Amino acid sequence: MDMPKLLDGRLKLRHLLLVDALSRQGSVVGAAAALHITQPVATRSLHDIESILGVSLFDRGPRGITPTIFGEAFTTHARAVIAQLTEAGRHVVELADANRGTVIVGTHLAGSNVLLPGAIARLKVHHPLLTVIVREGTPEQLLTDLEAGRIDLIVGRLTSPTDDTAIRRNLYAESVELVTRVDHPLAHREDVQLEELRGFPWILPGVETVLRRELEEFFARNSLPLPENRVEATSFLTVRQLLVETDMIAVLPSLIPRDDARLTTLSITLDPIGHSVGITSSATRTSSPSAQALIATLESFAAELMRP
Structure with a gap:
């Protein structure tokens, strides 16, 4: 042609x-x-x-x-x-006007409750007139928005290495825990069995996420079907409120219950499920000064989070 x-x-x-x-x-x-x-x-x-x-x-x-x-x-x-x-x-x-820039950051559950809010708060101390716009979405939606320039960077779980379209910076590794409210019937028990959990409602990530596939494999390895009584959600605010108000069990990054006195973790481990949390930015365009400022703040704040 x-x-x-x-x-x-x-x-x-x-x-x-x-x-x-x-x-x-x-x-x-x-x-x-x-x-x-x-x-x-x-x-x-x-x-x-x-x-x-x-x-x-x-x-x-x-x-x-x-x-x-x-x-x-x-x-x-x-x-x-x-x-x-x-x-x-x-x-x-x-x-x-270098002090009045805008940075648009996409986020999903990993990194949305501690890392990103903490970094934004610190960024605003030094750049009070810099506008930060936060958009939630699934990893797939956010990657599409990053490709089209609708967002500048993504903060959350890293599921792929750097390639021709995206640069991925690892900030820290985080485990995945079974989380409930502190007064849940199974909370603080040391002998909880996986089969007992199926009697409670669950909050699971959406079918389009890597974590969901890993959970399906985890249940299959333990010869158990995926819980039928479930809600599928990736919004941190929705998940947290459901946990606080009900007997639901959620699969969440470990920093979430650590930062909320109303939540606790169950004694069952989900090894080998875990993930790297980091920053995804475009490989085809240079980050703006505003985006670079947020990236630098995320890196320094993440380092502090991981200190013992």
């Missing part, structure tokens, strides 16, 4: 935003709603960009759309362009 002419003026930024939204939403209707345009406009714009490229970017089906190999490849490039333009705008603002 001939090389598509992407610099002749026909390709617009709105085309890149649409491709990104279509890949995230999985439907033209969802993408149109996310971009605040009508469905016919979204459909027409998709036809325009496919005509420019000379290939089909998405397969249409009864349940929505899925990217073709061309769509997956072009979405990656579209997100890189969007991220660079977003960073360019913020760079100009920070050059105009």
Whole structure:
């Protein structure tokens, strides 16, 4: 096929935003709603960009759309362009006033209760006018947002090594514990058996997480089915409140109960389940001064957390 002419003026930024939204939403209707345009406009714009490229970017089906190999490849490039333009705008603002920058950090359960709040509090002491925006999400959602420049970095569990798209900095290793409220019927017992736990409701991470797969393997190794009476949640506030108010059992990073007098851990260990907590940033663009300041603060605060 001939090389598509992407610099002749026909390709617009709105085309890149649409491709990104279509890949995230999985439907033209969802993408149109996310971009605040009508469905016919979204459909027409998709036809325009496919005509420019000379290939089909998405397969249409009864349940929505899925990217073709061309769509997956072009979405990656579209997100890189969007991220660079977003960073360019913020760079100009920070050059105009270095003390009034903004850093957007994504987080999930590991690191969200102690590490990130502590680092932000320390950062604000030295940079009171620097705005920190925190966004929660699943690891997969946050990686997509990082790729598209919607966030600057992710704080949480590291599940992959550094690659062409993301740089991962390990801050500390953390065990995973079975956590309940301090006056739970099984709390403070030294002889708790795994089979006893199945009589209580559980809070489990979502099926899309690595920890969930590890828990399924843990139960399988012990010849037990996954608890049927369960809630699936990754929001720290939701999990903590459910633990405090009910007899639920949750699987959480060890720093969470250590920092909350209302929670305790059960005597059963989940070895070999554990994880590294750290920072994930983009490998394709330079971090802004604001992001660099938060990264440096996270590193120093994490070192203090791990001191005996």
